[in-house]
Amino acid sequence: MNAPAPAPKAGILEIDPYVPGKAKAEGIEHPVKLSANENILGCGEAARAAYVEAAGHLASYPDGRAGELRSALARRYKLAPERLILGAGSDEIFALLNQVFLEPGDNIVQGQFAFGAYAIGVRACQGEVRRAPERVWRVDVDAMLEAVDERTRLMFIANPANPTGTFVGEAELRRLHAALRSDVVLVLDGAYGEFNRDPTYTDGVDLARDAENIVVTKTFSKLHGLAALRVGWAFAPQAIADAVNRIRQPFNTSIPAQVAAVAALADVNFQKRSVAHVERWRPWLTQQLGGLGLEIVPPSANFVLVGFPRTPGRTAAEAEVFLARRGLIVRGVAGYGLPDHLRITIGLEAHNRALIDALAQFMRA
Ligand SMILES: Cc1ncc(COP(=O)(O)O)c(C=O)c1O
Numbered sequence: 001m002n003a004p005a006p007a008p009k010a011g012i013l014e015i016d017p018y019v020p021g022k023a024k025a026e027g028i029e030h031p032v033k034l035s036a037n038e039n040i041l042g043c044g045e046a047a048r049a050a051y052v053e054a055a056g057h058l059a060s061y062p063d064g065r066a067g068e069l070r071s072a073l074a075r076r077y078k079l080a081p082e083r084l085i086l087g088a089g090s091d092e093i094f095a096l097l098n099q100v101f102l103e104p105g106d107n108i109v110q111g112q113f114a115f116g117a118y119a120i121g122v123r124a125c126q127g128e129v130r131r132a133p134e135r136v137w138r139v140d141v142d143a144m145l146e147a148v149d150e151r152t153r154l155m156f157i158a159n160p161a162n163p164t165g166t167f168v169g170e171a172e173l174r175r176l177h178a179a180l181r182s183d184v185v186l187v188l189d190g191a192y193g194e195f196n197r198d199p200t201y202t203d204g205v206d207l208a209r210d211a212e213n214i215v216v217t218k219t220f221s222k223l224h225g226l227a228a229l230r231v232g233w234a235f236a237p238q239a240i241a242d243a244v245n246r247i248r249q250p251f252n253t254s255i256p257a258q259v260a261a262v263a264a265l266a267d268v269n270f271q272k273r274s275v276a277h278v279e280r281w282r283p284w285l286t287q288q289l290g291g292l293g294l295e296i297v298p299p300s301a302n303f304v305l306v307g308f309p310r311t312p313g314r315t316a317a318e319a320e321v322f323l324a325r326r327g328l329i330v331r332g333v334a335g336y337g338l339p340d341h342l343r344i345t346i347g348l349e350a351h352n353r354a355l356i357d358a359l360a361q362f363m364r365a
């Protein structure tokens with residue numbers, strides 16, 4: 001008799017597995033990874049030392065409330081500690097928000113080129129993803145509002161966005177929030193917020209202080225260089241923080257992650273160096289890439305989205321292979337609906353110069 005095999009619930013097998021940025025280049029022992037928007041400076045010494053010291057506590061469960069980290073964040077950003085959510089990366093927080101709000105058939109609204117992690121959890125909840133067209137690679141507030149229907153429960157905006165690197169200014173965000181139904185949660189993903197010091201930019205924390213339906217997420221993976229440790233956080237209305245805290249796993253952030261994050265938060269020097277590095281090389285790269293005749297999407301994070309011609313021999317896919325052969329791994333973004341673009345993390349000086357030299361050769365070849 002053929003017993004039926006256990007089948008996942010409806011929708012699960014329709015989820016496209018997340019394809020991370022490549023980390024290897026064939027035949028190259030130490031390639032330069034410019035494909036995951038990690039902190040190219042690594043992490044700060046204080047965070048590393050805290051992590052190493054945590055090796056003395058491997059037999060213990062962590063503080064499930066992440067009390068010290070929670071207090072440190074609350075102090076640093078002047079936030080009520082009980083309104084904070086800690087997660088195994090901000091990715092976990094997106095999934096938890098989806099679980100809290102989505103019944104089967106409900107939906108989220110996101111931009112056309114939105115970061116892939118939001119949709120994964122939506123489909124797992126048997127929800128739908130509604131994508132609003134973007135205008136010149138930028139989230140379009142009016143299109144986002146238009147995409148909302150009676151089953152919309154959440155709206156996700158990465159600001160700055162990944163993979164485009166563009167941002168929506170404060171005035172537009174306020175207009176969006178004012179026009180959005182109050183029972184739709186607006187999630188503002190500020191993973192790259194610190195790299196954007198444009199005066200019209202806000203990560204939304206101030207907007208969220210008095211709002212009942214704004215959640216701002218942040219991460220230790222980018223500015224602080226702790227992507228390996230998986231630690232992110234969110235500032236949410238009290239009721240949402242309470243709900244998320246009921247469904248999260250009790251020990252979702254580890255001891256090494258918590259102590260390294262506390263140390264990183266205090267290491268203002270490293271944070272400044274990280275931002276200064278991006279601010280030093282972002283305009284240089286933009287100018288050099290533009291000089292090669294490539295299209296630059298105006299960057300506001302620690303990476304640049306570059307458009308290639310469709311001419312055979314000059315395409316984005318060919319450039320990706322050409323660069324990989326020279327040990328430079330960049331991110332193809334065809335999976336995001338951007339087959340003519342590559343996303344490139346801003347590297348150290350030597351990486352950036354090598355990248356431009358290689359692309360100059362590629363465009364001449
Ligand atoms: C827009 C955006 N949000 C969130 C994340 C994930 O952050 P975390 O490492 O905290 O899960 C990333 C990572 O690349 C990202 O690009």
